[in-house]
Amino acid sequence: MRSKRLISIVVPAYNEEEALPLFYGQLKEVLDTLSDDHEIIFVNDGSEDRTSEILERIAEEDPTVHPIHFSRNFGHQAALSAGLEKARGDYTITMDGDGQHPPKLIPELIRLADSGYDIVLTQRIETGKQSSFKKWSSETFYKVLNKVSDTQTLPGGADFRLMNRESLDALLSLPEYHRFLRGMVSWIGFRSVILPFEVPERLAGKTKYSLKKMFRLASDAVFSFSMVPLYIGLSAGALFFVLAIIEAIYVLSFWISGKGATLTPGWSSLMFMMLIIGAVLMIIMGFIGVYVGYIFQEVKHRPVFICRSSSAKENEDRNQ
Numbered sequence: 652m653r654s655k656r657l658i659s660i661v662v663p664a665y666n667e668e669e670a671l672p673l674f675y676g677q678l679k680e681v682l683d684t685l686s687d688d689h690e691i692i693f694v695n696d697g698s699e700d701r702t703s704e705i706l707e708r709i710a711e712e713d714p715t716v717h718p719i720h721f722s723r724n725f726g727h728q729a730a731l732s733a734g735l736e737k738a739r740g741d742y743t744i745t746m747d748g749d750g751q752h753p754p755k756l757i758p759e760l761i762r763l764a765d766s767g768y769d770i771v772l773t774q775r776i777e778t779g780k781q782s783s784f785k786k787w788s789s790e791t792f793y794k795v796l797n798k799v800s801d802t803q804t805l806p807g808g809a810d811f812r813l814m815n816r817e818s819l820d821a822l823l824s825l826p827e828y829h830r831f832l833r834g835m836v837s838w839i840g841f842r843s844v845i846l847p848f849e850v851p852e853r854l855a856g857k858t859k860y861s862l863k864k865m866f867r868l869a870s871d872a873v874f875s876f877s878m879v880p881l882y883i884g885l886s887a888g889a890l891f892f893v894l895a896i897i898e899a900i901y902v903l904s905f906w907i908s909g910k911g912a913t914l915t916p917g918w919s920s921l922m923f924m925m926l927i928i929g930a931v932l933m934i935i936m937g938f939i940g941v942y943v944g945y946i947f948q949e950v951k952h953r954p955v956f957i958c959r960s961s962s963a964k965e966n967e968d969r970n971q
Contacts (some may be wrong), residue, residue, distance in 0.1 A: 657738030658682070658689040658761070662748045663730030664706070665696040669855035671705050674748045679713070681754040685761065691716045694750070696725035722959040728830040731810060733958070736823060744813045750854035752811035759846060760813040769841035771813040776849045784907045802931075808833050811848075817841070881936070887931045 660678065664671060682689045694707050697717060704720040731745055742764055742841040746752035756773070763771045770949065795849055810832060825835055846913075 656686070656741040657739060658686060658706075658757075659738035659743040660689065661694070661734030661738055661745045662691065663696055663727055663734065664698065664702055664748045665724060665727075665730070666698045666700045666702060667748050668698075668701040668705055670749045671702060673854045673934065674750050675709055676752075677714075677750070678754040680785055681757050682715075685758060687914050689715055689755060690738070690740065691738050693718045694730040694734045695720045695856045696730040697725070698719045703736065720959045724958045725957070727810070728832055731832055732830060735819060738819070739969045741816055742813055743816075743819050746810075746811045749849050750852070752809065754852055756811075756846065762786065763844050763846065764813050764815060767842065768844045769815050769818040770836060770843040770914065772836075772843055772847050773809050773811045774847045775809055776847050791900060860926065883923075883934075 660682070662678075667674075671693075678691065682691075690711075693709075693716065695703050695706055703718075703720055706716075706720075708716050710716040717737065719737065721730070721733070734745065735743060740759060744757060744760060746754070754774075760771045760773075814836070818836075818839065821839045821841070822832075822835060825839070827835070869928075
């Protein structure tokens with residue numbers, strides 16, 4: 652039986668000219684078996700290859716496809732946010748366009764949402780295909796984040812999820828500039844369920860998520876959802892204050908007992924303590940600086956993304 656609801660699919664894409672045609676074919680095959688009432692929102696995140704041209708060609712042939720083109724590369728989280736803002740569906744599904752979020756799982760996502768869940772999350776099952784560094788860094792990241800944050804984030808979680816209209820509207824009400832959507836989705840609450848899945852190989856090309864981008868995402872996650880770094884600095888300062896008091900009592904004990912002459916001035920130990928205290932102060936100032944920088948970004952109220960232009964199809968519809 653065909654559903655009467657509108658299903659929105661949001662797909663960020665950055666330099667995916669090889670994978671997009673294959674992914675679109677798989678996605679369309681699945682959607683056509685579910686409902687005629689769907690939309691596919693591709694977000695071109697400032698690609699430098701033929702991604703823009705391919706998306707426009709697909710949109711000309713398929714009226715359900717709506718491309719968004721960024722003026723430059725704003726990042727994966729910004730691309731997802733742009734697609735979510737445009738989505739009109741009763742259910743909205745976000746997924747990557749490289750094939751590692753398999754479209755064949757979409758019917759199961761919808762089935763779970765129909766059973767009463769507001770959000771259907773997915774969790775990657777480790778199959779040994781990941782590198783040791785990738786596996787270790789992912790496990791460490793989620794352990795640290797969940798230790799320092801009041802908001803628990805699903806380990807091995809992916810930006811492959813379904814949200815109903817109510818939960819999506821709640822997510823869109825969050826105005827952050829530095830966005831970590833996995834944490835934001837967890838923070839808003841709502842009834843959710845987890846669907847594990849095995850990650851298939853990429854359809855084509857190589858991953859665009861560099862170590863630098865992963866570090867930036869981890870930084871946004873920690874500093875957006877935790878005050879622990881500030882508390883670490885305060886704790887370190889308090890610890891060294893206590894050590895300073897102990898040192899003072901120790902030195903005074905020599906003078907009180909009349910053994911002050913036996914004290915040998917220690918230049919090296921003095922310099923060591925000065926360096927340690929200086930390091931603690933620099934760490935504290937660094938943490939404060941990061942938070943001030945985040946506040947600075949927020950108060951400027953810059954948009955999370957800027958669209959270069961509407962798709963040719965939308966321009967034509969507007970002129971008509």
